[in-house]
Amino acid sequence: MTRAITYLVLAFILLPGVVLILTSFTEARFVSFPPEGFTFKWYVLAAQKPEFIASLKLSVIIASVVAAASTVLGTATSFLLRSLSPGLQAPLQALVMSPLVLPTVVIGISMIQFFTLIGLVASPVAVVIGHVIVTTPYVVRLVSDSLSALPRNLEWAGSSLGAPDWRVLVLVILPNIKVGLIGGGLFAFIMSFENVTLSAFLATPGLTTLPVLIFGYSDQALEPWLVAVCSVTVLLTTALVVLLERTIGLQRVFSAKG
Amino acid sequence: MHLTLSSVTKHYGDVRAVNDVSFSLTSGERLSLLGPSGCGKTTLLNAIAGFAEISSGTIRMGDADISRIPPFKRNIGIVFQNYALFPHLDVEENLYFGLKMRGVSRRDARQAIGEALEIVRLEPFRARYPHQLSGGQQQRVAVARAIVIRPQILLLDEPLSNLDAKLRHEMRTDLLRILDDLSITTIMVTHDQAEALSLSHRVAVLNQGAIEQIDEPEALYERPATHFVAGFLGESNRFAANLTGIDGSFAKIALPNGGEWRGRATGSTPDGGPVQVFVRTERIGIGPSDGAGDNGISGTVRTVIYLGEERRLVVDTAAGEIVVKLSARDRLGSGVGDTVSLCWSAQDTIILPGGGR
Ligand SMILES: Nc1ncnc2c1ncn2[C@@H]1O[C@H](COP(=O)(O)OP(=O)(O)OP(=O)(O)O)[C@@H](O)[C@H]1O
């Protein structure tokens, strides 16, 4: 019985994606389900749309930069947090995690105001900074988890064997928190890649990420090539999620531990 | 390498984890640190290794003051209680780590690593990762990793504590052989008194961060200097008494119940006044007193506990409850409720000045 329910829920979750992907192969000129026939022509058509290619490129670039930046920033933050006394650690940790509990819309609005104030609006830098703010907490969580599982003695062992601090970092600490680093980076990439709200707030005509592009078409009749575009993003994110699950297991990303 | 600590103190806030500790080890000497949990043993080792900066005092290796130099420059090998092997490196790489930091090429390191692994008898395990080794094997890797760098000082924090009794015994023998082979100046922390007494040249008993007594194992056991040491090492019966006079190498003591015993007098034994008398449980026998110098008392057996190697008797006497430890060879003709006479030699009657309970 519980099993049946599990499968039902699973089907319910997976169905939209599956329908989407199946639909993208239809030969009809309008979106229809079940699909009629089988063709890749919408993918070919999408690939010929410069706006699609441009926004995909932009999204990948932004997500990569965001992943790299938030991994570095998040890791540094985790080290900082760890070095603090317990009394200071808890409030600062809460502060770092706060973007997770604020609605993204609120963050978006406040960031527009902030960026306007400093004259940075409508630049890719603004988008990257916006994304980094919401992805870094995940990196902090994953890296902090890895770090707290690391016995202090390990570092001491390294330094007693003659390694100065930077070599202890490179040769002892980083290899042992690899899982947190990779997981955090991948997750930041996914979060950035599929982010609509912030990108929409901070986007300008020349600066449209893929999700924003798709979102822009949502008030028009759905065309099969757009469905193909959506399928591409669904497949890409799914691939990354699978990779993430393989490296660290998803429950660690979403674990209640803050 | 000589190691000299002078008035080393380490505070954690208000806690004096290490309090005014001074001692000096000669080259190749082995010292055990013994003391109750929380007395500051690990803190002292960490201070010597350089992980915990000392609040005051100096630590010298040879003639050099190392109190303020960072751990990676001290050339001190350390084996942690939890081994702290690098989980991402195999055995060989764990051993190579310290050599690499010393600029030894991988080719040149091979021989040193081979030798160290031979000493701990782990050559076949070179390519294993720590998680593929048993606790005892991991401990030996930790020892090998610490000695392969030829440290001038070796620190061992409860190196055998995670092992079961049998493996612990085997490892103790192995470790003794290793330490003898290397003759590195060594400090070892342990909870196990037998380990401390058997593995080291001298033993320091720590209490609340301070050294109570530091001495050779036998001297420490036979001639404790403080109530704490007399009570901490082994198991003793303790009596409050009055010293009434000195008779050559013996002291005459009077018990509150009217009994008179003789105890061992040393240079520091006072001429009179309140004293504490300690008699170790294993030095008491059952049977009538057979020598003129012996002390005795009779009592009723309250409990008998069988422990395999030994038997523990609790006997109610006029001087209070007395615990007796009999070896399995001692015949025990008596059971609970029987009246027995206990006897022990005046030599085994330790007298320390001072009142108390
Ligand atoms: N980092 C620290 N911060 C504050 N207090 C500490 C710290 N490390 C140790 N202490 C305190 O210092 C005292 C000595 O601790 P230490 O770990 O040296 O004891 P130990 O003799 O090794 O005990 P055990 O036999 O249980 O290992 C204890 O009271 C402990 O609570």
Ligand SMILES: [Mg+2]
């Ligand atoms: Mg300890």
